[in-house]
Amino acid sequence: MRAPAWLPMSVRRPLRVLRRYFRLGVRRFEYASAPARRAWRRSLQLRVVALTLVASSLLVGAFGYFVAASSADILLLRAQDEVRASMDSKVDYAISQLTVHPRTKDPKLPSTISTIVIALADGDPTESGGSIVSIRAERFPEITPFTSAKVDTRQLITDDLIADVAGRRKKATQVRTATINDDTVKYLVYGTPVPTGFGQVELYYMVPLTTEDSAANQIRTTVLVTGLALVILLGVVAGLVTRLVVNPVRDAARTAQRLSAGLLDQRMRVDGEDDLALLAASFNQMAANLQRQIVRLEEMSRLQRRFTSDVSHELRTPLTTVRMAADLIFAERDEFDPAVARSAELLQAELDRFESLLTDLLEISRFDAGFAALDAEHTDLVPICERVAERLTGLAERVGVQLDLRLPDTPVIAEVDPRRVERVLRNLVGNAVEHGEGRPVEVTLAADDAAVAITVRDHGIGLKPGEERLVFNRFWRADPSRARQTGGTGLGLSISAEDARLHGGWLEAWGAPGEGAQFRLTLPIRSGDRLLSAPLPLIPRDRTPAAEPGVMGPDAAEPAVEVV
Structure with missing residues (x-):
């Protein structure tokens, strides 16, 4: 495709270079992929195995993705159920501790909140498997948020979660990923409002999903390895099954080629009693029948050629004698009456035709016997x-x-x-x-x-x-x-x-x-060259264009290309 003429030369020149390199790349790709494309066209076994691998890969991949996703969802739901069950007791404990403080300005309130947070935390949050507990009071700015560990919870407690828990006063969960001590960990964050004597505070419970992630990764790895092994096994099975079918077909093709080349004694090998063995036996029976027919026809043709040649040669001698007598009669025809003279002329003409027929029969017998030679x-x-x-x-x-x-x-x-x-x-x-x-x-x-x-x-x-x-x-x-x-x-x-x-x-x-x-x-022009076209058309030039073209003679070795 040429660049538009209205483009400036500074743009058209790079486009031409790009188009040249693109064509060069396409040609190199076609050259490099030619063996693979040739093998794909010629090998039925390769196509069957490749299609089996593609179809099984898609099927196993879809099934594996479904299993892995379902397993991860099940593990997450189980973790949520455990956290929800644990949160009920934690909320009750927080309520029992905070109800003794009727005002937010109680000097003992920060100590109580700190004690609650430390008591509700499970394990060391800085280590694997430790949970994080945080109490916040969005409606009371004078109350400082407390967290069970010195970690930045802004990555875990988002504004959306705060809006649900503090603003809408409802329980909410979300899954967040945070970096704790240079380790990236996925957390299940559970938030719930906690009623107290002075108002509502919010309790956030953050449980690491390290165990669940590890289990999900193991499931995905198991599914991947199992699926890959299954795909390879299906490919091997498809190759073996196809080989069982393709090998007899290839054997039949080779045997048919040998038969067409004149090796009439070639037969297929028959193994077993299955359908392929029945095919091989039927093929061999057909080949045997064809061999008998061809031998019989060749014998008949040989006898016919010999008969034609012998008759033509044997008739030469009496024809010569009859020709000599007919020549004498024909030379003296003027002395006979008109009826006899006309008979002499007819006799001479029919003898000429008879002699021409014998000559043609001898020539045909030479062609049939393969003895005709070209004196070029x-x-x-x-x-x-x-x-x-x-x-x-x-x-x-x-x-x-x-x-x-x-x-x-x-x-x-x-x-x-x-x-x-x-x-x-x-x-x-x-x-x-x-x-x-x-x-x-x-x-x-x-x-x-x-x-x-x-x-x-x-x-x-x-x-x-x-x-x-x-x-x-x-x-x-x-x-x-x-x-x-x-x-x-x-x-x-x-x-x-x-x-x-x-x-x-x-x-x-x-x-x-x-x-x-x-x-x-x-x-x-040169003897032995192969014809590709003819200097003159087969259909006459005076023929009307709408006329139906004639059919090429059966003796043509190649289809003619008309040159008008």
Whole structure:
């Protein structure tokens, strides 16, 4: 937060320095507390124990405060009851001694008051446990106050207490703390009016609460130590109980991680017959079932891949023979009648498609077996785009589609496998021409420092919601009733997706009904680099802002960041 501009510079400069030091302190605190915050996030046992300690500390602290306060009140009430019972006899004694003096000017009155005070005092007030007795006569200034010890009672007998006893003529008590002989002592002060023959005097009895304070302190110490021990015990119990629960959970997490890493023979240890043991046994049973299923599926997949590969290879030989015979028939088709000549042309086209299907099946089997290898080299992608467009120009002219290339004037060099990139572009442009509904197909190439992207945009029938994820499935078609113009096998986009993944890139699709579709191929400039963004947006720029964005293809290794 900046300092207001209307403040003078002499004020704003210290504020900036203060703000700088505050930010530095916050950063240092965050750095120093990072390990503790990381442990708090990752350890369930730590959170349970900490919360147990906090809750038990609050509960035990409140209970201890209540017990200590109640004990101190009980001790004080007991002391007050004892003083009140003792005061009745002391008042009677003072009345019996003072009634013999009918006037305040009696010369023997001071001696009598002194005798009463000394007689009523219990012990030496200068020592621990001694009480103090004082007789005062607020209405008779000529009578000097007498105290059983040479102590300053102004700290104990306050004006409020004098007003209650002398003014309102009622008994009153209060607790006061005074310093006697350099020792701070708490006293219970009891005041009561004493009627005499010449009028009223006031008797004050001050009892030290040293014993009660000592007992209250012992109670507080006992409660504190007991509460602290109880909190520690609860923390230890919470840690042990949590450990009993957390350890099997951690074991399950480690076992699940090993299972996900492919170690299908990993199992949890089963101890006892409680709920955790039942959980471990159920987990092991689930792992065993998953292992059997995975092994069975892997075996089926292996057999399927082997079958596909064997069939593809075995069909090569009869296909070559049939191809040779078909080539001879196709070459002599002009000498046949029109019906037979047309059959020869259809035979040649279907053999071409059959051969393409076998090639694609062999390529898919290589990907499934993990034998596909990337032959990367520094390649200019501009000639590849031009070559693909040139090869598909004849097909585009037949269906009335114009190919619009939007390529940079300078070379775009990337470390890729040119054969695989050209195959991906051939599949994308061929599909766009086939589904372009006679409208232009736009091929755009762009690059930045880390990635290169190629988009193929058509304005044909488009894709329905959800089909963006299905276009890369094998043998999937958006509209099976439409006649193929390119003679595709239904494996082109699947192979393209595998080629993109082999490069460490993305192949994504966007589409909307009636607005066409756009496919984006994104590859890293340097082989092995990780993609973070694409130089071209997945959603076309001519798309209306309110339109719903398409869904990224399932082959994308990372979520794309659109750069508009």
